[in-house]
Every structure is written in C-alpha cells, then in structure tokens.
Amino acid sequence: MRAVIERHLTKLRARDFVSPDHENAIRESIRDYRDIPADRTVIRANVRLDHCTLLVDGVLCRYKDVRSGERQITELHLPGDFVDLHSFTLKRLDQPVMSLTPCRVASIPHDKLRLLTERHPHLARLYWFATNLDAAIHREWEVSLGRRTARAKLSALFCELLMRLQVVGLADESGYDLPLTQADLGDCTGLTAVHVNRTLKELRGDQLITFQNNRVTIHDLAGLRRAGEFDATYLYLERQHC
Amino acid sequence: MRAVIERHLTKLRARDFVSPDHENAIRESIRDYRDIPADRTVIRANVRLDHCTLLVDGVLCRYKDVRSGERQITELHLPGDFVDLHSFTLKRLDQPVMSLTPCRVASIPHDKLRLLTERHPHLARLYWFATNLDAAIHREWEVSLGRRTARAKLSALFCELLMRLQVVGLADESGYDLPLTQADLGDCTGLTAVHVNRTLKELRGDQLITFQNNRVTIHDLAGLRRAGEFDATYLYLERQHC
C-alpha cells in the first residue's frame, strides 16, 4: 500500500536530498487512497479545505469555465504531483480540479503537513519549491497562451509533458501515453478542438509527432522543441535546491 | 529609512496576523535600498541568486521574449510585492524581471530569510502564501490569455490592478496611477499595441474607463467587472490564512 506514493518520492528525490527519515515521515502522513472516474470534479473551488490531495495515477487538471461556455485548463497534473499543495496556505482553491481520466488519489491532512513542515524545515522548503515550480509552469503557459501560434503551443505542451513524465518514469524516447481528447488539448492551449485537429495534422505531416490512440509518438524531438521554442529550464530539473 | 517597507507590512497584515516580533524581524532583515531607472533588467534569468528583492515603489514585471520578437509579461509587480520570493527555493529565476517605470527596491539575503522562516514557521507560511497568491494570479491570467476577448482581457486587468493597489493604499474609487504604455498593456494581455489602442477607445466609448496621462479613471466599476468577468476571489483578500 505504501509503495503507491513512490512516484511522488521519486519526484522529490529528483529535486533534492530527501533523508529516509523524511521519507518515512511523508509515507506515514499519506492516507485515504481512493479511485475517481474520469470527468469528475475532484476538488471544488472556494470551499474550505483541511487536507491536500496527491495524484497517484491518472491525469487531473485545474481549470476555469468562462461565460461563453468555454473552459481554460491552467495546469495538468501528472502522477506524483500534489494537486492542491497550495491549499495548505491558501485554505481554499481559486479554481476547481477535475479528473480527465480515471484517477487514483490519496490525501494528507493540513495538520500533518503542518507538523511535517515545522519539524523538518528542509521539507517545508522542498514543498514550497514544489508550489513555486507550479507557478513556473503557469508562467510558461502564459507565454504560450499569449504569444505563440497554435503549432508552437501544442509543440511546447508535448515537450513539457515529455519531460515531466520522464521524471516519474512514464515516458521514454519514443513517446508517452496521454489519454486526453483533442478538446482537452484545446482547453490547455486556448484553441478550439477543430483547430487542434488541423494543427495535429500539420505536426504529423511535418514528421514531428503523432497523437493517436491516446499516445504521443515523437518522431523528431529536436524539431518539436524548435517548433515549440521549448527550453526546459523553467522545469528546474537540476538537483540541489532547498 | 525603515518606514519604506510599510507597504509590504501592510500587505502582510491584510492577510493574517503579524506580531510586532515578526515585524521587527522582517524590518531588520531588509537592506540595500536602491533606485532603478525605467526599462532596466533588474534580475536576469537563470543566474544563481542569494537574495530576494522587494519592490518599494514603481512597477516591475516578469516577462519572456519570444522568437518573433514579441514579449509576454507574465506578472506585474506593485509596491510592497516581493518580486522574486520564489528565488528563495528555486535559487534562480526562470524569467527575467525588468522595470517598467523608475523603481525603488530593497533586498533580503536568502540566509536571513532562511533564519526568519525557520524561527517563525508562521512567517514561513505567510511567505509561502505570498508565492501561492502569485501563482493564483498567473492562473487567472492564463484564463484571460486563453479564453477572453481583447475587451475582457483589458477590463479584467484593470480590475485586478485596482484591487491590488487598494490593498496598499495606492488606489481609490475614482481610479489609480498606472505609468505604463499601451504596448506594455499589450504585452500583459497578448495583444498588439494597436489593438490595445482600439479596445481602450471602445472601453472609453462605453463609459467604463479612461486610460490617459498614466492614469486609469474608472467611470463604471460594475460595468468594468462585467466586461472582464471579474471575480476577485482569486486574490484571496480575506484575512486569516496561515
């Protein structure tokens, strides 16, 4: 049962030193594993929260609906991510979280997190780091949303997901599984599903990537990076932070 | 000399209880006040940092240049804001910070911040909160950038700035000073300067706001909020957080 948060620990270890003592403290605080079907609201916005939710498996997103009926996804969460670590200090979420695929999640009460971070300032900084990394990803999305063409937006997104999935061992050179619809990709990039479709066709035609059967197959990573103006420094993949 | 960080303390107090003890600890850690002309890079990206920078006066922005030569501003910083509190855990910035107006800044070494946060876990959470609020603002900008019309983007931006400036006493009912160019507003909203100009004309024609002589004059706040689909909950203006 404990093994299921391995991806989370892998992600932490990739960032900085985590002692066995820390790891045990984390393992013992995580509880309440549960499964969630696709397309469910997992956390509502503006409701007071007393625990944080860890994504064990599946894909979740933060999003906001706008009046016109469209949706903007503001971040995708992958296995090993805390989806609402910011609720520890914010106490509620400004945007809801929903499942895009069937998911498995676990939780950690804010009280435990408080103890954990007061006893281990190093862990406090490590989790603080994690929320700051979230913000860095938001910033990069702002750049995509504001100033990139449809082609570059999608290319950049596929590059980001590749790097993030590699950290937790869910991607290799050839590509990765991504059980999203083209409409979901449109909600991430501010495009319509129709235009995503046309752009994917173009990327396929240019031998960069194929997105089919819930899988991203990368044919030319260098070309994809170029198309998306992708520079991974915003993902802070180097070690030694806090 | 100490009085100059009052806006920062005002902002903290607006969020949660800050004891005199905490305030003194903060005051004693802040140093190295300096003035910066407009249009200067204040912090370069990807350079190792050992201190955080506090904005005392003026407007700074985080931004990223894209290949096409355009710029996307990802956040505006107002007096009282830490502009790179995230550098405490990230150790470097993923995006540079530049001055849009003449600015006054101060700094606090990471070492001091480390002591401050280890001795006062409450302050640690308060500053953690501050970086999470930054992320919430990023999320709202993502929504604007991805799914809002030019008219709504600008309206939402003017609403956000009104609320944020009110917290530090730099705005009243009638409006606020905003020494930015239309090109700067375009860089915030992902629009061209030309289109910003046309959209401002429209907002003026509709008696919502006037932006002239570096001042935003609000004629119809309710109308502006509607035009921008503005809901301030993402700014976490209520007290009692950490």
Add this chain to the structure above:
DNA sequence: CGATTTTTTGACATTCATCAATCTGGGTGG
C-alpha cells in the same frame, strides 16, 4: 524647441473560430 516615443487611425492580411457534415472506432445490449 527639435527629437523621440507614444498614441491614433486607416487599409488590408492572417489566424483561428464557427457551423455543419461525415467518418471512425470502441463499447454495449440483445
């Protein structure tokens, strides 16, 4: 007061959205 930046306006181009229809593949009940 000359020089530069910023704002404003017009004509035209482009990207992406919208609307609508068809196609496809996987799932389901009989």
Add this chain to the structure above:
DNA sequence: CCACCCAGATTGATGAATGTCAAAAAATCG
C-alpha cells in the same frame, strides 16, 4: 457475434477577431 450507438476525429466552407503595415498626430523629454 452483430447491429447499433455515441463520443471523438476529421474535413470543408465561411466569418470574426486580431495582427500587420504605414502614416500622421500628439505627447514627452532632454
């Protein structure tokens, strides 16, 4: 196992929002 169903993918035709280019007017600055 098959017929049906349905969400998702694909394509075409057309339209709207915003970008581009260019020039003039206005404001700002040294």
